[in-house]
Amino acid sequence: xxxxxxxxxxxxxxxxxxxxxxxxxxxxxxxxxxxxxxxxxxxxxxxxxxxxxxxxxxxxxxxxxxxxxxxxxxxxxxxxxxxxxxxxxxxxxxxxxxxxxxxxxxxxxxxxxxxxxxxxxxxxxxxxxxxxxxxxxxxxxxxxxxxxxxxxxxxxxxxxxxxxxxxxxxxxxxxxxxxxxxxxxxxxxxxxxxxxxxxxxxxxxxxxxxxxxxxxxxxxxxxxxxxxxxxxxxxxxxxxxxxxxxxxxxxxxxxxxxxxxxxxxxxxxxxxxxxxxxxxxxxxxxxxxxxxxxxxxxxxxxxxxxxxxxxxxxxxxxxxxxxxxxxxxxxxxxxxxxxxxxxxxxxxxxxxxxxxxxxxxxxxxxxxxxxxxxxxxxxxxxxxxxxxxxxxxxxxxxxxxxxxxxxxxxxxxxxxxxxxxxxxxxxxxxxxxxxxxxxxxxxxxxxxxxxxxxxxxxxxxxxxxxxxxxxxxxxxxxxxxxxxxxxxxxxxxxxxxxxxxxxxxxxxxxxxxxxxxxxxxxxxxxxxxxxxxxxxxxxxxxxxxxxxxxxxxxxxxxxxxxxxxxxxxxxxxxxxxxxxxxxxxxxxxxxxxxxxxxxxxxxxxxxxxxxxxxxxxxxxxxxxxxxxxxxxxxxxxxxxxxxxxxxxxxxxxxxxxxxxxxxxxxxxxxxxxxxxxxxxxxxxxxxxxxxxxxxxxxxxxxxxxxxxxxxxxxxxxxxxxxxxxxxxxxxxxxxxxxxxxxxxxxxxxxxxxxxxxxxxxxxxxxxxxxxxxxxxxxxxxxxxxxxxxxxxxxxxxxxxxxxxxxxxxxxxxxxxxxxxxxxxxxxxxxxxxxxxxxxxxxxxxxxx
Amino acid sequence: xxxxxxxxxxxxxxxxxxxxxxxxxxxxxxxxxxxxxxxxxxxxxxxxxxxxxxxxxxxxxxxxxxxxxxxxxxxxxxxxxxxxxxx
Numbered sequence: 001x002x003x004x005x006x007x008x009x010x011x012x013x014x015x016x017x018x019x020x021x022x023x024x025x026x027x028x029x030x031x032x033x034x035x036x037x038x039x040x041x042x043x044x045x046x047x048x049x050x051x052x053x054x055x056x057x058x059x060x061x062x063x064x065x066x067x068x069x070x071x072x073x074x075x076x077x078x079x080x081x082x083x084x085x086x087x088x089x090x091x092x093x094x095x096x097x098x099x100x101x102x103x104x105x106x107x108x109x110x111x112x113x114x115x116x117x118x119x120x121x122x123x124x125x126x127x128x129x130x131x132x133x134x135x136x137x138x139x140x141x142x143x144x145x146x147x148x149x150x151x152x153x154x155x156x157x158x159x160x161x162x163x164x165x166x167x168x169x170x171x172x173x174x175x176x177x178x179x180x181x182x183x184x185x186x187x188x189x190x191x192x193x194x195x196x197x198x199x200x201x202x203x204x205x206x207x208x209x210x211x212x213x214x215x216x217x218x219x220x221x222x223x224x225x226x227x228x229x230x231x232x233x234x235x236x237x238x239x240x241x242x243x244x245x246x247x248x249x250x251x252x253x254x255x256x257x258x259x260x261x262x263x264x265x266x267x268x269x270x271x272x273x274x275x276x277x278x279x280x281x282x283x284x285x286x287x288x289x290x291x292x293x294x295x296x297x298x299x300x301x302x303x304x305x306x307x308x309x310x311x312x313x314x315x316x317x318x319x320x321x322x323x324x325x326x327x328x329x330x331x332x333x334x335x336x337x338x339x340x341x342x343x344x345x346x347x348x349x350x351x352x353x354x355x356x357x358x359x360x361x362x363x364x365x366x367x368x369x370x371x372x373x374x375x376x377x378x379x380x381x382x383x384x385x386x387x388x389x390x391x392x393x394x395x396x397x398x399x400x401x402x403x404x405x406x407x408x409x410x411x412x413x414x415x416x417x418x419x420x421x422x423x424x425x426x427x428x429x430x431x432x433x434x435x436x437x438x439x440x441x442x443x444x445x446x447x448x449x450x451x452x453x454x455x456x457x458x459x460x461x462x463x464x465x466x467x468x469x470x471x472x473x474x475x476x477x478x479x480x481x482x483x484x485x486x487x488x489x490x491x492x493x494x495x496x497x498x499x500x501x502x503x504x505x506x507x508x509x510x511x512x513x514x515x516x517x518x519x520x521x522x523x524x525x526x527x528x529x530x531x532x533x534x535x536x537x538x539x540x541x542x543x544x545x546x547x548x549x550x551x552x553x554x555x556x557x558x559x560x561x562x563x564x565x566x567x568x569x570x571x572x573x574x575x576x577x578x579x580x581x582x583x584x585x586x587x588x589x590x591x592x593x594x595x596x597x598x599x600x601x602x603x604x605x606x607x608x609x610x611x612x613x614x615x616x617x618x619x620x621x622x623x624x625x626x627x628x629x630x631x632x633x634x635x636x637x638x639x640x641x642x643x644x645x646x647x648x649x650x651x652x653x654x655x656x657x658x659x660x661x662x663x664x665x666x667x668x669x670x671x672x673x674x675x676x677x678x679x680x681x682x683x684x685x686x687x688x689x690x691x692x693x694x695x696x697x698x699x700x701x702x703x704x705x706x707x708x709x710x711x712x713x714x715x716x717x718x719x720x721x722x723x724x725x726x727x728x729x730x731x732x733x734x735x736x737x738x739x740x741x742x743x744x745x746x747x748x749x750x751x752x753x754x755x756x757x758x759x760x761x762x763x764x765x766x767x768x769x770x771x772x773x774x775x776x777x778x779x780x781x782x783x784x785x786x787x788x789x790x791x792x793x794x795x796x797x798x799x800x801x802x803x804x805x806x807x808x809x810x811x812x813x814x815x816x817x818x819x820x821x822x823x824x825x826x827x828x829x830x831x832x833x834x835x836x837x838x839x840x841x842x843x844x845x846x847x848x
Numbered sequence: 849x850x851x852x853x854x855x856x857x858x859x860x861x862x863x864x865x866x867x868x869x870x871x872x873x874x875x876x877x878x879x880x881x882x883x884x885x886x887x888x889x890x891x892x893x894x895x896x897x898x899x900x901x902x903x904x905x906x907x908x909x910x911x912x913x914x915x916x917x918x919x920x921x922x923x924x925x926x927x928x929x930x931x932x933x934x935x
Contacts, residue, residue, distance in 0.1 A: 150911070154909070154911040156911060156916075185916075283891075287889070287890075298890055299910075299911075299914075302890065303890075303894070303910040303911075303913050304910045306894055306910075307897075307908075307909070307910045307913075310894075310898065314894075314895070314898055317894075318891065318894065365891060368891050369891050369895065372865075372866060372867075372869055375867055375868055375871075375886070375887045376868075376871070377868060377871050377872070377875040377876060377880070377887075
């Protein structure tokens, strides 16, 4: 810093200002998790201090900042403990790489330690630390250790404790389980290998690019046609497949942000993605998408296999090396999923996807190896013929990759085949859409698709690296970020363009889409680990979920039987569930004790529902049912002269069909005056789940209507669960409404007042007005009194503060209190009016 | 035994022929970056390795197929010479 000129300080000031604007942008648009936004703030302060330090102290400072920033990244309550555990596991692992024994024995030692940790990852061995650290541990060590050992073996880069700590714990690893595979040698050698402010400015540009891509991703995530069930013709399938492919922007955006951030600490690392949508061949695609992965595989597998087999001839060696690269890629993706999600998925669609892509790339590699490539040193020679060829090959590559990507991300092969069959239903709209998209890709390829290897190398002095280049890039990035920030802070500035304003509001929300909300809820009852592999939102949540975070069906609070309900809560059971103690009463309700016969002077209500009504994740006395009961007795009893009882018959995962069953089997026996039937936006999916479970477990289905549905849908216990579920999905709403009619009929016979209570979810988008109106109308048709409390959480900006965990959208005690208060307000007039009516009738009958 | 200049001449001729067909030989300098500019991609690098082993009788290691060793004609010539114990 001693030789810094005024110009250097000015540039540093401009860089710092842009960094602050980008950090604010991340806050306003709620980019990634809270941990990352805090880390970004810490990195901003760290950046200034780091730059002011002498060069020799910058790497140690970065190492220290990386380790300490883990505390911020993890967030409370276990932030410090988790960070300490990561260091406690990580340092000995790094140490093992330096034990003074033969290199192969060191590898064996690290492999043994890896096996031990893997056993802990799947709970075969008890780990003394929280399961929340596994994704971060995976990001830090699963690939970096391999690269580190390779470079250690080949003496490729400086080795020291500081370098090791900086490399393995590099920020922001703790925030991103999916982290680019940074090469150790490049990490070390690129450190301040250029003018500092140039490096920073490049990083800022990449951070902005990354944030922008993440916002585009979010828009697509909320608006894109992402439901495979909606695919019916060529237009819908083309849009679906395109959107699924474009969701990869989440990965490329994240990687740009991550590598951009590392630039702010002097690591002049290369680009992670380069216009991969405009790849002109399969090898070109492989080289442009996730370049760090390609380099990792090339270094560890492609080159070594080629060198070992080259004695068999260049063609054979290239084919073998390429095949090895893809086999390794396939297996290492499963290995990555293992460390992050705790499962090792070996899935057919994966195998087929990688096999097809490998074959295409092998053919491409062999073709390229035989054909002499002519790069240009001076001038580019673009001709109509060459550009048309580029456009055509880019369009063909794009179309093939989109279709293959859909295969890779499909839940089953059957699902992908049915999507492909939809192309048979070609409409004029479909043909125009496909042609339009491909044409845009072709034109973009000609305009922007030339890769760096095709550009002239020494044609003219590049602006890059010159002061003019710095100021130009700073102006572009700073201006674009400022405009986005202003629009984010003052959304009303977009009043002139309502659609743009709507899009801006959507991308500011970090909640799950309704569809993913349904998936998250489904995940409470099904193992969706494989299904969410390509869903970045749920993936992130699943990655944080501790392995011992069980659902009610897997807990020791339930007993299984052959009845249609399949399982029920065990009476008088005390256990720990979702981290809190819960107790059931002698009747198997998650509630305090009640007499079976309704005592005199009591107004008794029974409640049926699923996990939110049962109170998953809160202790007894905290579920909204219990809080409501207390409030009724505290505030309404003195007025009404009645004692209120609310008996909670809710059981996690019960849908409309099993709620009806528990009413018939248990709840009516308790002589209720009223029924509180708790429903939610996913009720139809739960009904499907009820019947799917009954079919697969070969349970007796006691209702002729449901047996008819099973027959019509053609489902049987021998089928895979996904097939049964998919076939029953179209009956979900119909079955739900049928059961509402049945319940209403049963209550009418018993003189029970019925309330249909619509409750909201957490971490997901608000329940739509249309859905709320639909539930109100439908329940009124069946004779329920509709009580809509779906807007209870709408004014709360951060749903995370009301959820029991970042990965679990069940309300915490505060959320339950809010629900109870809202419900109390809604029910109160009905209860008073019913009481007044009953009193009047009693008085009338007494007079008579 | 060949000196640095002779090796560089052979390399230049091979690179012009294999990867830069039709280019003006004057444009290709011993310091022209080959890997970091994409003139040599991964397949090109392996073809160059095969050429070096056949032409100069040296054995390369996988980790040497890297910009550190093969980025310029000068680098490559130095690697060849060091492999032959001349550097």
